[in-house]
Amino acid sequence: MAGSEAPTDAPQQTDLDRCVHCGLCLNACPTYRELKVEMDSPRGRIYQMVQVANGAPITESYIGHIELCLACRACETACPSGVEYGRLVEAARAQIEHRTRRPLATRLLRKLVFEYLLPNRTSLRVAGSALYLYQACGLRKLVRGSGVLKAMGRIGELEPLTPPVERPFFYRHIGRVFPAQGQRKHRVALLAGCIANICFARLNEATVRVLQANGCEVTIPERQTCCGALHVHAGLRETARRLARRNVDALLDGGFDAVLTNAGGCGSTLKEYDELLEHDPQYAARARRFAALVKDVNEFLAASELNPRLGEVRATVTYQDSCHLAHGQRVRSAPRQLLQRVPGLTLREMSMSDLCCGSAGIYNVVHTDMAMALLEKKMRSINATGAGRIVTANPGCMLQLRVGVTRYGHGQQVSHVMEILDEAYRAPKPPIESQ
Ligand code: SF4
Ligand code: SF4
Structure with a gap:
């Protein structure tokens, strides 16, 4: 099946038929809440998919409504009929990709980012080093002080969204066993x-330390590659399949008890490799075994007997659910349980913590206005808690929330659950006999 269009690369009639058009998902949908436009709601988008399935042409308007969706899957949680909306929107995007031709500049940019940058360590290393130089050498x-960004139009608007690069890169640990x-x-x-190797190197290191402290021997497999989540969301399912096969080959036969990720967005795709490769006769069974091994690191630790030797982290925090962890993987209580185990830490819930912050992969770059409108509202909920730290479980959300703090926040620190646990394990602890 490699290289050809799989039968699931278009919304399936059985999936579409599950929607009874009740509208109970509308209020959970960030784009509908923002625009109050039916065609930008889950029900409206499904209606349009049905039209296309019945022979309607794929128009610019259809593409616009499908692409404005965050693929956050909040509608899936809200739906009483079990509509698997994530599956539908990913298939609709794949269908758009197969049936339409984008302008040349867009095609070249997409090829560069999705084919040559994200899956390629050398390209990412070079891009990361260049970005590091730009950020570190003044x-x-x-550039920011000179006003030149205003004259650069769209590129100037995107510059403040570029993630900070962390040297040394995590690549130096690939292939190691801790x-x-x-x-x-x-x-x-x-x-x-992929990008986490250059922008979240310290988070990955903290994750390894937390796992080690909990009795895990941690391997960072040499042949692993980008999980393909951004490709799936962009409709590039064939490239995602190629990456999935490579990860299955790199990890499945290592005899591991679990394959872990600290990124909610990646975990959701990794757990769905079985669907991605279901029509690949060579890989379908291997992909099912692989998907069963994948766990989010919060989920894994909360289900294990957590090492109780945690020192104090004096902080009031609020937890932002990652959409793909909460709605995609249904993991909500595990990160909260872990945070509640940390001495000195107070958890204050914000309202609608599982409403998307506007990050959604590269959504904040492509649909910046909508992403910022959602972020502003998210920051209002966060500010109302009075928490000094915002904690989440997905690097993409961390980047977006850091922009949110700069633009609309009160100087809050943004952390991953694993960074909080790492701080707690490194903090002074009372002697064992007095515990
Ligand atoms: S995935 Fe999110 S943005 Fe898209 S229709 Fe569902 S709730 Fe709305
Ligand atoms: S997706 Fe579910 S909740 Fe939304 S309209 Fe369809 S059946 Fe109702």
Whole structure:
């Protein structure tokens, strides 16, 4: 099946038929809440998919409504009829990709980003080093202070969204095996991500330390690659399949108890490799076994006996659900349970913590206005809690929330659950006998 269009690369009639058009999902949908336009609601989008399935042409208007969707899957949680909307919108985007031809400049840019940058360590290393130089040598300060960004139009608007690069990159750990602290209880593999290797190197290191502290021998498999989540969301399912096969080959036969990720967005796609490769006779069974091994790191730790040797982290935090962790993987309580185990830490819930912050992969770059409108509202909910730290479980959300703090916040620190746990394990602890 490699290289050809799989039968599921268009919305399936059985999936479309599940929608009874009740509208109970509308209020959960960020784009509908913002625009109050039926065609930008889950029900409206499904209606348009049905029209296309019945022979209507794929128009610019249809593409616009499908692409304005965040693929956050909040509608899936809200739907009483079990509509798998994530599956539908990903298939609709794949169908658009197969049936239409984008302008040349867009095609070239997409090819560059999705084919040559994200799955390629050398390209990412080079791009990361160039960005690091720009950010560290004072050029960024100069550019931002000079007003030149205003004259650069769209590129100037996007510059403040570029993620900070962290040297040294996590690539130096690829291929390594980190021993468990104390008795080994588990052998796990950690997927390091793609951009995370250059922008979340310290988070990945903190994740390894937390796992080690919990009796895990952690392998960072050499042949792993980008999980393909951004490709699936962009409708590039064939490229995603290629990446999925490579990850299955790199990890499945390592004898690991679990394949872990600290990124809600990646985890959701990794757990759905079985669907992605369901029509591939060579890989379908292997992909099913692989998907069953994948766990979000919060989910894995909350289900294990957590090492209780946690020191104090004096902070009031609020937790922002990652859409793909909460709606895609249905993991909501695990990160909260872990946070509640940290001495000194107070968790204050914000209203609608599972409403999208506007990050959604590269959505904030492509649909910046909508992403910022959602972010402003999200920050209002966060500010109302009075928490000094915002905690989440997805690097993409962290980037967006950091922009939110700069634009609409009160100087809050943005952290991942694993960074909080790492701080707690490194903090001074009372002697064992007095615990
Ligand atoms: S995935 Fe999110 S943005 Fe898209 S229709 Fe569902 S709730 Fe709305
Ligand atoms: S997706 Fe579900 S909740 Fe939304 S209109 Fe269809 S059946 Fe109702």
